[in-house]
Amino acid sequence: MSAQLCGGLVWDEVLTMGDLENLRNWLMMQGLTVSEFATEMGFSCNYIYMILAGNRRITDSFRWKFATRFGMNEAIKVFGNCVREDRPVSA
Numbered sequence: 882m883s884a885q886l887c888g889g890l891v892w893d894e895v896l897t898m899g900d901l902e903n904l905r906n907w908l909m910m911q912g913l914t915v916s917e918f919a920t921e922m923g924f925s926c927n928y929i930y931m932i933l934a935g936n937r938r939i940t941d942s943f944r945w946k947f948a949t950r951f952g953m954n955e956a957i958k959v960f961g962n963c964v965r966e967d968r969p970v971s972a
Contacts, residue, residue, distance in 0.1 A: 901935055903959045922946050 908918055919929045923946065931937040939960070948956035 907959050
């Protein structure tokens, strides 16, 4: 398993099917449609649909945009814990 560097943070985990379910649940709890979420994130609806279907992986850029737009606490709820940048990054 490799850590992911994300805007000054290192993500502990790669995206899992549980993360996809967490994202779907988070969207539902927020009352956001895919279209609204895509607009908030600055991505196309098609791209968001592909992510939610598991056909595209969540990139560091996506995670960073999510954390920037919705807050780090929300990002941690959806994608898992982040650690400090000074932690060694696995290859």
